[in-house]
Amino acid sequence: KQEVTQIPAALSVPEGENLVLNCSFTDSAIYNLQWFRQDPGKGLTSLLLIQSSQREQTSGRLNASLDKSSGRSTLYIAASQPGDSATYLCAVISSGSARQLTFGSGTQLTVLP
């Protein structure tokens, strides 16, 4: 059974810092991995989707990497801003027939002005 872990659970940084959020998964047979952002009281917003054959994806100040063999992904946020404050969720879709998202519990990020 796939399990997804995110470390740290919470992170507080001053504005302007570069930061890395970590995600690990137990079963390397994945179809893809996605990073989401969740703002309080709101739904999830998809940030990046990495197919199993890819090593990384970039969108603006965000860069996500995938090392399938070691079961790890990182989300790099450059030049953090207070507006980046949110909970970041990592989710994987395993290669089995179900093809459903398995989520981590998230990293709550606070960027201090």
Added chain:
Amino acid sequence: DTAVSQTPKYLVTQMGNDKSIKCEQNLGHDTMYWYKQDSKKFLKIMFSYNNKELIINETVPNRFSPKSPDKAHLNLHINSLELGDSAVYFCASSQVSGGGATQYFGPGTRLTVL
């Protein structure tokens, strides 16, 4: 302009009641989902429908019954509500099933069972 919408946003009810949560997507997607986010913030899939047909049904009590009148709507009906049903329920949609497409989430419905 809302892509995936849910009603109501908040729902407070007594144990034993029956309630429904509605979900609509205007993205023209074929696949819709229901997720439950518990107090520890874990999101877990409950159901997935593709073109009005059930394709994923996790180990959810049969008190939960999804209904899809058309592919733009996936409603969740819950019978005999229990305290443990208190959570935030998210609806989502994707263009296709099979996991290759990005899922778009609704704002969530916070259910509190007293």
